[in-house]
Structure formats: C-alpha cells, structure tokens
Amino acid sequence: MSDKPEDAKKKKTVRIELHKPEDFKQVYSIGAVGGHSPYDFRIGFYNDMPMATNKSGEQVIQRRLETEVIMSPLAAVELVRWLNQHIQNYEAAFGPIARPQVGVKKKPEAVQDSTEIQGYM
Numbered sequence: 001m002s003d004k005p006e007d008a009k010k011k012k013t014v015r016i017e018l019h020k021p022e023d024f025k026q027v028y029s030i031g032a033v034g035g036h037s038p039y040d041f042r043i044g045f046y047n048d049m050p051m052a053t054n055k056s057g058e059q060v061i062q063r064r065l066e067t068e069v070i071m072s073p074l075a076a077v078e079l080v081r082w083l084n085q086h087i088q089n090y091e092a093a094f095g096p097i098a099r100p101q102v103g104v105k106k107k108p109e110a111v112q113d114s115t116e117i118q119g120y121m
Helices: 005-009 071-094
Strands: 031-036 041-048 061-071
Touching: 041 071, 061 071
Parallel strands: none
Antiparallel strands: 031 041, 041 061
C-alpha cells in the first residue's frame, strides 16, 4: 500500500442504488400544508374534493391529506436546494411557471415569492 500524497488526494466514489419496496405508492398532490418545530419540518400533501353545499347553504371543499413527510432541518434545506435547481431547469426548458389567479381574466404572470407554511396541521 502506498502512502504517497497523490494517493490520498484520489476521490472515492459511492454508488447509490434506489430501491422501491412492494408497498411503494405514488401520490399526486395539488398542495401542501405544514410547519416546523425546533426539531423537524412537516409537510402534508393534499388533494381537494369538488365543492359541495352543506345543509346551511355553506359551500365546503373537503381537503384530503394524502401523506405527510417529516424531515430534519438539514434535510429540509437540502430539499429546498433540490427543488430550486429542478425548477430552474424546468423553466429554462419550458419557460416561467405561471400561477393562476382566481377571478382575474388577464393572463397569469409568474410569481417570484413563496407562500409561507406555518404551524403543524
């Protein structure tokens, strides 16, 4: 075995094999809710059911929580970085992602800010 300085500088490679278990499921989501504590971040992904009218005439949207992800603060930061990179790649290929504006008839524009998600569900 050599103790040469150039051998110590060689990069070691790590191969990661992604495995999907038999009970793996994929979920489509239209939105997220969640929050954080000093220890973790929680993101719940949901879908909305069509609007219905209850007995008192109030219109109700049933929001179905599909799944929740709990991660460390470091994992949350890495998720933000990963998402930002993929959004930049997407917009470079397909153009800015526009947010629809409810009740406005003009063409929607891309929005730069992000909606804050606070508090546990």
